[in-house]
Amino acid sequence: MLDDTWPRPLYQTIKDYVLDHIDSGKWKSGTRIPSESEIVKTLGASRMTVNRAIRELSVEGHVKRIQGVGTFVAEPKPKATLFEIRSIGDEIAARGSKHSSGIILQQSEPAIDAVADALDMEPGALVFHVYMVHCEDGHPIQIEDRYVNPAAAPDFLEEDFTKVTPSDHLLALLPVTEIEHTISSRLADEDECELLDISASEPCLELCRRSWSGSRTVTHVRLLNPGSKYNVGGRFKVTDTHNS
Template sequence: MSTPKTPAKPHYLRIRDFILDGIRNRTFAPGARIPPEVELARQFGVSRMTVNKAIRDLAEAGVLLRFAGDGTYVAERKAESPLLDVNNIAEEIASRGHAYHAEVHFVQQEAASEEVALRLGLPVAAPVFHSLIVHFEDDTPIQLEDRYLNPQWAPDYLAQNFSRETPNAYLMRTCPLSDVEHTVEAVLPDSSEQQLLRLAAAEPCLRVLRRTWSGKHLVSFARLLHPGSQYKLRSQTRVRKT
């Protein structure tokens, strides 16, 4: 008995996959113009109508942007994080096929300010651990993490190498998350934040204020600042029918 032949992939899907592969391997970088339809039609030996279908599908999916009389470009895709979850940013970036690294500006002990003491439920001037880290996706700063911890629940925090392991990964390993509180707001960063995130003066940011508990213990308070032009937060809720 002969083996059934696998149906040939439709021409428009071959063109679509060619463009997607070019985006994944950075042959077509964000903002780059892809080859004109007539050139792709000649390359694949198909009609322009077939090429147009492939490009139209990718444009409808938000992968490409089409401009009449100018051409078709790779869309600048914003990084996306789930709003209600607490994920490891290094894993998020790796899942998008990009390279992660961190710049650790400091990890130190200091006296809690009035705001930090209130957020962590501690007396003013109580000792707290404080870290300031910038997380990068490829070579682009994607998050400024300004985190405070109660030393009682993470006593070895200062000894960690956060260029190798994120604070999130360390805390999930040593004092697993049980509860989280989020507040999200749009802000204009101050001059030091602009410098750390390499932002123009007028570029807005998304700021997430996050407190986390492990069991009954309030462990951490963090300010997470994301460039608004490169980041979005997503939430999905399932509504139960009654």
């Protein structure tokens, strides 16, 4: 929403001046905009004030700056809404329910091709694998099928995942810097139906996530949830997507 307070700070006026030129098409993507000293002359502001305005536009993704070269109009980026990352334990606790879990499998194993691809590892390389069920107040609510890159979390398999979720373990260890996720709907297979205690016809929500910490792929997880018991969502401000 436009900020209509008046008088506008000069740095905001400078931002608007640049944005007006960009939004109106006068300065197209890739165009070098006037230098700071040119804008100083044009708008009669100080260089520090101009620098603050342009720097903020840069952080916001409207322009791209290159020291010694200039300032260029950035490619417009798609609008995005934020999606909260939460651990299943936190979600359940937030509902006032009690989380518990059962470990079906927790081992080191040679990665099959799909898993190796997902973790950017060599096929056959050893990966950590956890297969488990999360329960809310004793009722199964989610199957977690997770593979972890041992290099990223060497002690992962030592953890007791009935006491701390794999997600919490990894988040405590490494900053997540990038996530890829896919949300889809499918039916559970026979084993999954049994683990989740649902009928074969119940639709399920599947969330697939890959996470990176810096340049390293950390984990690949598939979370399967009965559609009648689980949804994903939230309410957030809309922002422009841009890479930090």
